[in-house]
Amino acid sequence: MYKKAGFTAHYNYLLNKKISVREILFILLFILCLTPVVSAPLALLLGILVAQWIGHPFLAVNHKATQILLQFSVVGLGFGMHIDSAIQTGRDGFLLTVISIIGTLLLGFVLAKFLNLEKLTAYLITVGTAICGGSAIAAVSPAVKANEKQISVALGTIFILNAIALFVFPVIGRALDLSQTQFGLWCAVAIQDTSSVVGAASKYGSEALQVATTVKLTRALWIIPISLLSALAFNTKGTGIKIPYFIGLFILAIILNSYIPFFQEIGTHVVHISKIGLTLTLFLIGASLSKDVILSVGYKAILQGLLLWLCLAVPVLLYIYFFL
Structure with a gap:
């Protein structure tokens, strides 16, 4: 009875609420x-304009909604890939991934000292650049006991x-006449967050999208060892580590699409x-990047x-352009 009365009151509140x-x-x-x-870049631009001019009216649920949508989208893209090409792509990008991650982590340590940036903030930026942007930061933050300000x-x-990368990378790729494979690999290694990697690659072409998504998610698996090492380095044993389970679902989607006719038939629609x-x-x-957020970051961060981004993106681009 009380539950029914409570539901009725809530329902009436929603009906009477002014939008x-x-x-x-x-x-x-x-x-x-x-x-x-x-398109993906236009959506980001619209979101940024919303943040600057009218503000995000549902900001409280924005982070969770973004996370769910991104994971859903990445898993769905797996239904457009075949396991043989995914394995080959992951293998081709493995060495470049390892070298770039180690190099970025070392350079991040040096830059943090040089810029005199707060230690944990600098470390989170470095990890986000080295692996997969927001996902890596979210996974490593509890392992190093970062506070809300440092995470923000x-x-x-x-x-x-990443907002800049989404617009700049396709322009550079076309100016240099990069192939679909070259551009997809460059995006996966040089753009921090998975959302912008997939957005830039999808703008360039379907083959670039497949390469970028596969290499980026292979790279994202490094979240697990990096989180464990971070807990040891910052002496925070026993803290929780967020494992990106959606990567397993992405792999499952590729397997289903590769071997089961039903999923091959619906794959195009899912993608x-x-x-x-x-x-x-x-x-x-984009809608979350308000003026306050931008100003709160600070020039050192x-x-x-x-600097980390340029030191990663430029050498990787040169290697891909001249040797692949």
Whole structure:
């Protein structure tokens, strides 16, 4: 009886709740991102404009929604891949992945000392750049007992730079006439966050998207050993480590698509829906980059992230361009 009364009161509250103009505009733009009119880069730009001019009306649930949408989209992309090509792509990018991760972690340590940046903040930015952006930061943060401010600055740095990468990388790729494979590999190694990797690669072409997604998620598996080593380095044994289970679902999707005819038949439709999910993800990420978030990051954090990014992206691009 009490439950029914409570439900009725909540229902009446929802019916009587006034929806603001800001909420209506946000919902309309969100729906627009479901259409073919809005590409991944345009969705990110729309989100950034929303953050600057009207603000995100549902910011409290933004992080969780972004995380769920991104994971759903990545798993869905697995239904467009075959296991043989995925294994070959992962193998081709393995050595470059190992060298770039080790090099980025070492350089991040040096830059943090040089810039006199707060230790944990600098470390989170370094790990995010080295592995897979926001996912790596979220996984390593509890292992090193980072506080909310440190996590926010690191995430803000990564997302600001990723917003730039989503627009810049396809332009550079076309200017240098990179092949689909070359561009996909460069994106996977040189762009920090998985959302922008997939967004930039999808803008370049379907083959680039497959290469980028496979290599990036292979790279993301390094979250586990890096989190364990981080706990040891910062003397925080017994802390929780967030394992990216969705990568296992991505692999399962590839296997199902490779061997079961039913999934091969629906694979194209699932991939299409996943790309829409990715577009929505980038819109939500852009909508979270308000002026306050950007200003709270600080120039030292941005400088460290930018220098790390350039020192990773440029040598990798030169290697790919001349040797692959």
